[in-house]
Amino acid sequence: MRIDETMQTGEAALRPLSARSVVLSLLLGAHPPELSVRDLARAVEPFGVGGSTLRAALSRMTAAGDLLRTDTGYRIGERLLERRRRQDDALHPRTRAWDGDWEMAVITATGRGPAERADLRTRLTALRLAELREGVWLRPANLRRSLPDDLTAVLQAFTARPARSARDLAAALWPLDTWTATARALLDHIARVESPAGRLTAYAAVVRHLLADPVLPPELLPADWPGAALRTAYADYQRELTRAVRRA
DSSP: OBOSOOEEETTEEEOOOBHHHHHHHHHHHSSSSEEEHHHHHHHHGGGTOOHHHHHHHHHHHHHHTSEEEOSSEEEEOHHHHHHHHHHHHHHSOOBOOOOSOEEEEEEOOOSOOHHHHHHHHHHHHHTTOEEEETTEEEEESOBSOOOOGGGGGTEEEEEEOOSSOHHHHHHHHSOHHHHHHHHHHHHHHHHHOOSHHHHHHHHHHHHHHHHTOOOOOGGGSOTTOOHHHHHHHHHHHHHHHHHHHHHO
């Protein structure tokens, strides 16, 4: 079953949500990420997910390890907790004042296969690093986080100060104009959409877009950067959705 709502918003493609996606969206947005069977059944109704469809989805998701069965309902499984942490970090990035330093990670490991290389690229991108050239990744050192310990086996980390303009370098590393255009298209869309399914679909796209926000220092961003507005809009929706689910 798929919610019958496929649309394009400016440059933002809004994917139709399956029953699995609806359940995960509700649980990923809940604090803690656990809901009773009764709450889930009532919460998914406005999104076009019926009882039999929900039961089938819950069964498949439990078998796959996406969900864990509890005494009263279901909670997010261990392998999805990292996705939850990444989502929370996208909504509430931990930053510090920037002094001009940049993080630089140089890949030193050799002999890795295509799958390992692709996985490393995915992990470095998720850490909001950008590739300057093959094997050299960097970003402004304004995030309160360290690189995972297991990455020290495949790369060497440095602190650097590029000689070129920091604003020009940031603009070369990240498609800031494209990100801005998509964010504004999403903000325009969520201001108009009214149906529960349409709103959940739109806000799922908002979360995906925030995961791609490089979270740069303000002095390196365009003057009209809509990151804060997008986070505020999603935080308001998350509170609204949580209240609705808990009242269900």
